[in-house]
Amino acid sequence: MNATKKRAVNGSVAMLAMAAMLGCSTGTATEKSGDPSRQEKEQPGKAVSAAVSTEPVTLTIFNSSMGDELMKSAIVDPIQAKYPFMTINVVKKEKGSYMEDLIAAGSVPDIIMGDSSGDIPVYNDLNVLYDMTPLIKKLGFNLSSIDPAVMDEVRAYTGNARILAIPRGHNTxxxxxxxxxxxxxxxxxxxxxxxxxxxxxxxxxxxxxxxxxxxxxxxxxxxxxxxxxxxxxxxxxxxxxxxxxxxxxxxxxxxxxxxxxxxxxxxxxxxxxxxxxxxxxxxxxxxxxxxxxxxxxxxxxxxxxxxxxxxxxxxxxxxxxxxxIQMFSPFLGISPTSKYKDQAFMAIAHILSEDVQVSEAKLGRPSVLSTDRVKTEYGTANELLKGKNKDAIIKNKFAVARPSITKxxxxxxxxxxxxxxxxxxxxxxxxxxxxxxxxxxxxxxxxxxxxx
CATH class of the missing domain: 3.40.190.10 (Periplasmic binding protein-like II)
Structure with missing residues (x-):
């Protein structure tokens, strides 16, 4: 069924199982076992059912520095392949479209992608990052598969329990x-x-x-x-x-x-x-x-x-x-002014799904997930790493978050x-x-x- 027919069938609002929408490649046997608690632990991005509109929607993403080709392959294509009803428009950080310009114009993108965790306090001070905790709860997103040190660092950058951003990968x-x-x-x-x-x-x-x-x-x-x-x-x-x-x-x-x-x-x-x-x-x-x-x-x-x-x-x-080193990671967040917060979070959750993270890990990009599959697949599709001590790249743990972080x-x-x-x-x-x-x-x- 093509995307146009699919939209027509879906109508304006569909009751979707978010487990399918935020889908994961693991846990099939667990689903059959009927043990939901075990199933949630084993499926990164696992979510409970929720009402989410599948009408065609255009989401804008603020791209602070990623190259066009990588942005398309790592972010845009995976989201649109998973959710054909979503169209992704990218707003590049350049003259005339710095975040301050977008705030002044009243056109802050739905999804904010920052260069590194160090940008979190800066964007937080500009009030362009939404606390995603309600969305995580509403859509049942499973945070337990993300390296705990990553989430500790995120919280450290906000100075409280809010989750204003989630790293999509990390540097080391x-x-x-x-x-x-x-x-x-x-x-x-x-x-x-x-x-x-x-x-x-x-x-x-x-x-x-x-x-x-x-x-x-x-x-x-x-x-x-x-x-x-x-x-x-x-x-x-x-x-x-x-x-x-x-x-x-x-x-x-x-x-x-x-x-x-x-x-x-x-x-x-x-x-x-x-x-x-x-x-x-x-x-x-x-x-x-x-x-x-x-x-x-x-x-x-x-x-x-x-x-x-x-x-x-x-x-x-x-x-x-x-x-x-301490976490040095590009991150994804949602604007408080977005009219499509649910869909924006679905897009972010898919980037954090095990399938997408494994694809990234195979290319040698360290994942924020701590699953065995991500670790064993690391670097297997990167020619540069063949015959190299590639496990050294993901062996060490992050340094703990520094106790004090400011803009x-x-x-x-x-x-x-x-x-x-x-x-x-x-x-x-x-x-x-x-x-x-x-x-x-x-x-x-x-x-x-x-x-x-």
Whole structure:
């Protein structure tokens, strides 16, 4: 039956079993067993029956940064294939259609897709995120299949029990390494489960000047590992609205990461600090290990250029063993002004269904679900991961949510990053750097709050 005939048959309102509409690929045997409690636990996105309109409806989705092709394949196509009565229009974040522009025009999209969890407090402050708790209850959506750490992080970003957003996937950080450099110097490869001390000690063995070429052992994406740090350290105390950086914990984090650059030849040139590290690893091939989020987009060209690589888990701190970075995830939310909240949530729920999440996981995109099927299928359809230690990408748990999150965090972490750069390149004393960071963050907070 084609979509037009289907709409005619459905009429204006149909009583649909949401188990079918939010459908899942698992649980067939459970359905036959007649045990609804067991069935709900085994089916991500499982829902009770509810009255939902299946009249043709157009939903708009705010796309903050995803490329057009990926947006179509990962979001639009799965929703429209599942629900032919839904038409999805995408509103890209660009000049004239920033969220503030859309608010002013009274045209906030039905579904909000943000870049990362860090955007949640920003959009929350703009009042464009609806608490989805009533929809979750109404439509019987099963949250238990989502990694509990993910939902803890979501709640942490709102400061209460509201669910303003649900991540559709997550990023993670790992160590990429150049096997040829380790082979060249006869040094054993990195391994899963290293501490930072072990990784730094290993890096010293491959930090060498050879044939006029300076090889460095280790570098990291500081724009990720400082804001989303494994020790879950906040930059701002949300209760006092003061900086929370001039303390022993931040000093320990800075001191550990600074050691990455202390061996002879390990300190990068000023022009190579920060963003150039990925280029040095991927193209120059003079960096032995690089701690970063996933780089699948850049790896094909690097492989053609001769990069012989593999991956291991991100090194951990002794007080946070087996932890990667904090949740760093694109999310989906619903606008309070949407006239189609039920349908919008159905669309989101389908993106979070096991079938869609498995499809994403096969391509190497880590899932927010914690089901065995998602884990076993991870990376199986990604040619880049064949023969690689792909389980390292999903092995570590998230770092716990930091205890204090505000909309001013991005600016505060930028200040911290700039001070860490001075520690690395200018040998600035760590205590002095943190004291200066504290002063700069507090000044920034005072100015922004005074301008409100």
């Amino acid at each position: 950080a790992v160590i990429y390494y150049n096997k040829d450099i380790f082979d060249k110097f006869g040094v054993p490869y990195p391994k899963d489960g290293m501490t930072w001390d072990e990784a730094i000690d290993l890096s010293k063995k491959v930090t060498r000047l050879d044939g006029g070429v300076q090889y460095r052992g280790l570098d990291f994406a500081e724009h990720i590992l400082i804001p989303y740090n494994q020790l879950s350290l906040p930059a701002i105390d949300a209760k006092t609205m003061k900086a929370a950086v001039n303390n022993d914990k931040w000093s320990r984090l800075f001191a550990t990461l600074k050691r990455v650059y202390e061996a002879d030849g390990a300190k990068p040139a000023p022009a190579d600090y920060g963003g150039r590290a990925s280029t040095i690893f991927l193209k120059d091939k003079t960096l032995a290990m690089f701690a970063s989020t996933l780089m699948f987009g850049a790896l094909p060209d690097a492989i053609k250029n001769g990069l012989n690589w593999d991956v291991v888990t991100l090194p951990s701190f002794q007080e946070a063993t087996g932890r990667t 001013y965090d991005p600016a505060a972490y930028n200040i911290l990053r700039s001070k860490f750069k001075e520690v690395v390149l200018n040998d600035k004393d760590i205590n002095t750097a943190l004291m200066e960071a504290e002063e700069a963050i507090n000044k920034d907070l005072e100015q922004k709050q005074a301008a409100k």
